Amino acid sequence: MGQVPALIVEDKMLTQSISIMEYLEETYPQNPLLPKEPLLRAKVREICEVIGSGIQPLQNLSVLQKIGDEKMEWGHYYINKGFFALEQLLAGCAGKYSVGDQVTLADCCLVPQVYNANRFKVDMSQFPIISRIHEALNSVEAFKAAQPSNQPDCPEDLK
Numbered sequence: 001m002g003q004v005p006a007l008i009v010e011d012k013m014l015t016q017s018i019s020i021m022e023y024l025e026e027t028y029p030q031n032p033l034l035p036k037e038p039l040l041r042a043k044v045r046e047i048c049e050v051i052g053s054g055i056q057p058l059q060n061l062s063v064l065q066k067i068g069d070e071k072m073e074w075g076h077y078y079i080n081k082g083f084f085a086l087e088q089l090l091a092g093c094a095g096k097y098s099v100g101d102q103v104t105l106a107d108c109c110l111v112p113q114v115y116n117a118n119r120f121k122v123d124m125s126q127f128p129i130i131s132r133i134h135e136a137l138n139s140v141e142a143f144k145a146a147q148p149s150n151q152p153d154c155p156e157d158l159k
Contacts, residue, residue, distance in 0.1 A: 033103065084126075
């Protein structure tokens, strides 16, 4: 599809964020991003799906290019709509992070979506749980290192 991300492992290409994260989870079990309890694992996956299938695709670059001049309004609307649902979902499972007090795959999906929400000027004060979790994740070294502005290929206008 000509999209990112892509991960090459043993001359095989994996695409799509969730499949790559699941692969990393299974191949590096010493740093688990899924809880041991099946219900909590399902909750993490549910949050990943809400973000990865319900919010993010609607403000993806290929979609926005088709929308044209109304892309900011479009992106803002669908992120806002998705975040209202996500806020309710998180109300039932969040601790310090999205699901309890350990960083999970759900948090790995949440951080870039909040980045996009800020890009689309979403009023994050409407989403206190999402904002609190995002602030907590911003103090985690791995998330600091992964910020777009810290990447060597980040365009100057985004730094």
